[in-house]
Amino acid sequence: MKIGVLMIHGFTGGPFEVQPFADYIEEKTDWLVKIPTLPGHGGSLDLKHKSAESWMMAAELALKELKKQADRVIIVGFSMGGLIAMYLAMRYKIEKLVLLSAAVKYISAGQLLEEVRVAAADAVKGRLAQNPLFHLYEYKLLNTPVTSALEFLRVVKMVEPYYDKLTQPVCIVQGKKDGIVPMTAAEHIYNQLGSVEKEIYHSDNGQHLICYSDDCEEWFAHVLAFMAKPHE
Structure with a gap:
């Protein structure tokens, strides 16, 4: 029996956001992994x-x-991709869902300010060029039209009323240091889901790009075990 994994990246992102987990799955299994690039996304926005x-x-x-x-x-959705994953799971027969940093709530202001503070401190010390997070946000801010941000919010609103219609097994992974999606987002999804089999894995060091967290190997193994577990 062939298992396929569809991985969906986030808003203003690209396949690179989930590539480390895709590589891990391909290394450990014979599953077929696909990561489409959503229109307007990828290497250049x-x-x-x-x-x-x-x-x-x-x-x-x-x-x-x-x-x-x-x-x-199985569908793995990162950030906005998590919302699209849920949308697809409502319409098609999907074995399981994995939601990584799913963007169902607004930005966590406290953590974002902390990341901006760190970037500012680096700037004072002349090390701003070495802060990849700053350059990622800078690029996204310069290349994201306001209209696109509104389209992203439309995705949030389209899916929100139907969480309870999802009944597939769901594994949610949320970073405790995520500057984009607050911790409460994972709890919000978990509580609203209609799924009987559901769980949340908290990454202690995970920021928004959860597949690049220091502890990613730990949650990769945990989530792959969830994905591989037979479900009838």
């Missing part, structure tokens, strides 16, 4: 005139293609 529907449709087409090649499909 071109988000103008890209709609929430276009992102969902691209993910849906990738799912249909994967379903032709695999008997069972």
Whole structure:
């Protein structure tokens, strides 16, 4: 029986956001892993005139293609990709869901301020060029039209009323140091889900790019075990 894994990246991101986990899965299993690039995303951003529907449709087409090649499909969604994963799971037969830093609530102001403070401290010491987080946010801020941010919020609103319709086993991974999605987001999803089999894994050191956390090998192993466990 062939298992396929569809991995969906986040808003203003690209496949690189989930690539470390994809590599881990491919190393440990014979599963088929696919990571589509959503319209306007990837190495260079071109988000103008890209709609929430276009992102969902691209993910849906990738799912249909994967379903032709695999008997069972698991979806892993990162940040906004977690919302799109839930949207697809409402419409198609999906074996399991894995939600990484799923962006169902607004930004965690406290942690973002802490990350800005660290970047500012680096600037004072002349080390700003070495702070990758600062450059990631800087690039995104300069290349994200306000209209695209509103489309992202439309994705949030489209999925929100239907959490209780999801019944697949779900594993949620949330970083305790996430500057974009607050810790309460994971609890919010967990409490609303209709799934009987559901769990939350907290990454002590995880920031928003959870697949690059210091403890990622620990949660990679935990989540892969969840994915591999037979479900009838």
